[in-house]
Amino acid sequence: MSRVDPVFAAVTAPGTPFEIGEREGLRTFVNAPSDLNELIESARRFGERTFIVDFDGPQGERRLSYAEVFAWRDRLACHLGIARGDRVAICMRNRAEWIVAFLAVIRAGGIAAMLNSRGSAAELVAMIDDVTPALVIADSERAALIREGGYRGRLLDQTEPLEDTDALPDDNARAAPHDPCAILFTSGTTGRVKGAVLSHRSLITGLLGTQLTGTMVLHNMAQQYGIAVDTMMQQVPPQAILLVSPLFHISGLGSGFLAPMLSGGKVVIMRRWDAEEAVGLIAREKVTQLSTVPTMLWDMVHKAHLTEADLSSLRNIGSGGQALPLNLLEETRKLCPHAVIGVGYGMTETSGAIAQAVGEDFLRARASAGRVLPLVDLRVVHADGSECGANESGEIMVRSAMVMNGYWNRPEDTAKALTPDGWLHTGDIGYQDQDGYIFIVDRAKDMVISGGENIYCAEVERVLCELPEITECATFGVPDERLGERLVAVVQADGLDEGAVIDWVADRLARYKAPARVVFSARPLPRNAAQKIDKIALRALWPQLASED
Template sequence: MKKNWLSSYPVGVPENISTLRHNSLGELIAEACRAFSEHTAFVQEANTLSYAQLDALSERLAAFFAVDLSLAVGERVALMMPNILAYPLAVSGVLRAGCVVVNVNPMYTPRELKHQLRDSGARAIIVAEPFVATVNEVLAETSVDTVIVVPMAGMPQSGSATYDHSGATVLNTALSTNSVMSARELRHSDTALLQYTGGTTGPSKGAELTHGNMLSNIEQFGTWLGDTLKPGREVIITALPIYHIFALMVNTLSFLRLGGKNVLITNPRDMPGLVATMKLEGCTAITGVNTFFNGLLNTPGFDALNFSTLHLSMGGGSAVQPAVARRWAEVTGKKLVEGYGLSETSPVLTVNRTDIPEFRAGIGLPLPSTEISIRDDDGKEVKQGEAGELCARGPQVMRGYWNKPEENAKAFTEDGFFRTGDMAMQDEDGYFHIVDRKKDMVLVSGFNVYPNEIEAVCAEHPGVLESACIGVPDEKTGEAVKVFVVKRDGALTEQVLIDHCRKNLTAYKVPRQIQFLTELPKSPVGKILRRELRG
């Protein structure tokens, strides 16, 4: 396989990353805390946590796990919180104890939570107070024997949440332990995270990510950005939930390594509140999904912020639409940079260049030490410019799905590439582009229609705020294109939008049906859920 993307690499970025300096994530965290001890590590509303405090408290929490609870290296600890100060503290404590972080979406139903706790075999859970009732409902059917409750500042207390489990304790009690943990030697091959996938094709699966996987991706990402980021001087806005792998690796761990100040947004749906926080705290970097950036652009007061210090705006999780990128550049004077990855790849595989001034559509170039191969259904590489399944190999790719040997046999090729399930192509300059998820393709009279393209065209119309495209049964063509639309302009009609699409799309791609909605279903990180529209 030719690495023909290397000719488009930025000057100074090597083909491969250097040898990793740390043996574990806990080691990286401890080193950063001591190097930047006087700096602020995390901010949540009026509350702050310095690097010195993070160091001392996470060390105590690690001792609580290792000594008081007798959790061995590799035991699983679930974390069920929104973005509050206790989250990065908990992540740091679990990792420094040599235990495995199991991130849990706090909005999970009892059924979803029970599956994840049972599948992971978690022995303990740290849960924010409003979600204790969900934990209590399933506890008896899991292996969890310790519940640590985190009171939440700035959120209403839940009347139904009672600490009636015999193993329940409050986080502050755990942090007041006098125990001292003996040093635990960890290796790159030790498991650091079980990162559960969305479960769109059945029960969610735990991607087993090692310390080596995560450290490699932190190093790859840092190497790619070069001197874009300055140690001890960054302020990053973290509106993506930390339980999402992108926010955990990029926002939390990568910026922690640099001694950055991380501004945690507990409720990203409160866009006016978010804008007020950005005005108060400042911002040098921000990450999000396309709908998040679009939402900010449509929030009063955002365009009046001072963007002079902003030098990294990174989109991931779903395609950044050119229309949104253009508006972002017009309002902020800065470009959006799109990247791509998955839970199974720690997560970042590809990123666009940050050293060129213009937005470039697509997912960019593979990070150092990363190989990308575009393959057909028979596993053969397709020609450059043709679409196929994106397959990836590199040090950031997971060990496999937790206790799922049959799934792992399907997930990897014989030569060790991970099958992402995403359809992609490589252009003449070596850059990669996602055309869509294989399962989201619409087949019209034998022609493949990719929803991302239809949605991007709809986004170009000034009357459209958001859209989502699916396929619906059609007697003549097998399937036809249907688009759900949220209006920006109340005067927008179905015919006006269809005419707009006819000007920009070949006939079989033009929507046959358009349905207007007041809002589109979204995941907790803001990705539009087409599967719910297919319903």
């Protein structure tokens, strides 16, 4: 997607919705609004078209039109009682109420702080204490958990019926582009969660960038088949996406909810991942788009083969979170021959994908994480800050209007992550080839990606070290065919068994962060020259340790 590509030049030309210009030294969409709510309001035009399909209402299945969701959003906004710029924490699993809560907070001028609904009571209250919200909106289960954790502030159970109230007063004030819009929590190498502050500009740029990518794919397909773009659009089936990513993740918020909404798509919400349910929903709801991680894609492929499911409606399959194994790619192509397959690379701090490759662009470099998107500057640097050449590995750094403002209430962490001139340290090690493809080779952050979920070793080790019987410990990832990686732990301890250690972590963090295996070492753990535990040596020793234990 080079800036000299004729398709790119056409769809971003002056006067088009995707016209690109430069502001404050960054490329931006010059016709974009400054306030996310203005972009959201544009979706009212879809009226009676189905917006949300959910299976968790009082009577079971719910089908809500755009008109119904906007009416519900407006009623809820009246109940929030917040001022512009107030923070509102949202803590629910994926459901229609989550979507309505986010829309209402943005409508009322608030900042949506999205909590990991899979967290323990202590984790949830720690996040709430960090952002000191004017209000917490939760479902019944999470509301009880938050109260159990000791929170005594304002809390609205969104699963309870709303009382009638006066209409929401007109608010003529608009957010400025740099005003905070959302806070998404991401763990750090210190083991403490941090709130990445995304501005209205960063989220809007990310959303419009997603739409631009889709528009370019459409134009390229029309060109490939030698037909007019308008004709191609008439032949494209109505967009329907299966929402499987948590809404508190940037992937769920952006590509799973907001991007489809702005295009008039249907969002089919899964309460929890179940491959059999997924293939059934794809066939029944004529799902056209699926954004997922390799673990779930493997599950779905296996289930579809067993049940002879009809997945012919799928037209777009995106994978992220970890590399797409080539054998999985081939199986997916056999099962969904008409689907365009792509990969993306991004992070919470960049409001979504900063590199992407779709269709033929992806197939030309299947091991890559995509090519840098048009509104992103990227460089790969050595430890001393000097730039790497093509195919030379170093830390990936990015600068874009999509980049976060910083970490909430953490100026030191912000200063480490962002340079004074706006370059973000991604913490990922990779290289860029001569064609612009990005390849991720390692992570500078001590993090494991298991089933698409980020598990930070420092966070788990901090909890393990709170167990009195443990003398020292280390966690790291080992390869797993289905999950990509599994978190494992090596500990020195007396009077404990594996189950007790796993339960200790699971009771204090989200359960998926608990080690899948724990082995006990009778000897001190290996250390490097700096006297830090040598995880490279531990990984090499893992097969021996696991067999001896």
